[in-house]
Amino acid sequence: MILRKASFSEQPIIWEILQQAIEQRKQDGSTQWQNGYPNEQTVNNDIANGAAFVLIDQGQIIAYAAILNGIEPNYAEIEGAWLSNDDYLTVHRVAVSNKFKGKGTATQLFNLIEEICIKQKTYSIRVDTNFDNVPMLRILEKLGYTYCGEILADGAPRKAFEKRIGKLTAS
Numbered sequence: 001m002i003l004r005k006a007s008f009s010e011q012p013i014i015w016e017i018l019q020q021a022i023e024q025r026k027q028d029g030s031t032q033w034q035n036g037y038p039n040e041q042t043v044n045n046d047i048a049n050g051a052a053f054v055l056i057d058q059g060q061i062i063a064y065a066a067i068l069n070g071i072e073p074n075y076a077e078i079e080g081a082w083l084s085n086d087d088y089l090t091v092h093r094v095a096v097s098n099k100f101k102g103k104g105t106a107t108q109l110f111n112l113i114e115e116i117c118i119k120q121k122t123y124s125i126r127v128d129t130n131f132d133n134v135p136m137l138r139i140l141e142k143l144g145y146t147y148c149g150e151i152l153a154d155g156a157p158r159k160a161f162e163k164r165i166g167k168l169t170a171s
Helices: 008-027 040-048 104-117 136-142
Strands: 002-005 052-055 062-071 089-096 125-130 147-155 154-166
Touching: 008 040, 008 052, 008 089, 008 104, 008 125, 040 052, 040 136, 052 147, 062 104, 104 125, 104 136, 125 136
Parallel strands: 089 125
Antiparallel strands: 002 052, 052 062, 062 089, 125 154, 147 154
């Protein structure tokens, strides 16, 4: 499997995968992703900003994530505390194709995101999710992410996590 930046020609496949995730959140009884976000324009913006990444297995897109460099404004205020004040990557909009759920795909995706961090000499990853997103919460726990507290995203509370990887620096 490889993780690489997405191109505009892949937007329809990415959007299909995100729609599957949106429907799954709805079936789970969650309000997360049920208000028109994310949408096709979100994906276009991710691609235009170089933040859209696809996980490829045998030439097929099987997962999507937005990986952002720089400060995430929603993370400026946290009810709790981040593990570090160092530079970090932010991971948003994680979605796995229904055909590849339950096969370790999300774990592989996050492992490859960690490799990107190390290559960029950024040793921290931050991610947030809805309180009821049990699959994501399990993945974050399994992969050693630390619950840091609560942030607000579009006025809604989210659980915020951080993982220090590779070279550990003093904060």
